[in-house]
Amino acid sequence: MADHHGAGGNATYVYQFDNHPAQDPGRLGAAHCVELPFLFGTFDSYPYNPMLGTPSDTERALGRSFATAVFAFVATGSASDWLPYAPAATASIRHFG
Numbered sequence: 001m002a003d004h005h006g007a008g009g010n011a012t013y014v015y016q017f018d019n020h021p022a023q024d025p026g027r028l029g030a031a032h033c034v035e036l037p038f039l040f041g042t043f044d045s046y047p048y049n050p051m052l053g054t055p056s057d058t059e060r061a062l063g064r065s066f067a068t069a070v071f072a073f074v075a076t077g078s079a080s081d082w083l084p085y086a087p088a089a090t091a092s093i094r095h096f097g
Contacts, residue, residue: 002071003087012085013073019062019097021053035096037072038063 006012017035031051037043041063043055055063073079086092 002085006087007086013078013087013094014092015069015082015094015096017096018088019059020034022050022056023053027070031095038066038096041067062097069094069096 002012002014017038019034019038020031028035034051037046037052037055038059041060043060043063046052052059069079069082073082078084082094083092
């Protein structure tokens, strides 16, 4: 999708959320949508969630960093430390976690 969007001359930004809980008995890894509690700071709304484990201060700091980057992007359309996506340029994918 990003390749297609960028090929059309559109500014394109891609992130990959790599965080996974230290205790991961279900081997879920960095599951789909797991970044949402990080983005919105809603860890406490999901107690006992195997995708989150028990968030530590490190995960909460990651959440603040992630939310800051996303909100800056939403407000301005770019972020100073988030490079525009370029196909085959893995450095253009912003990693969190």
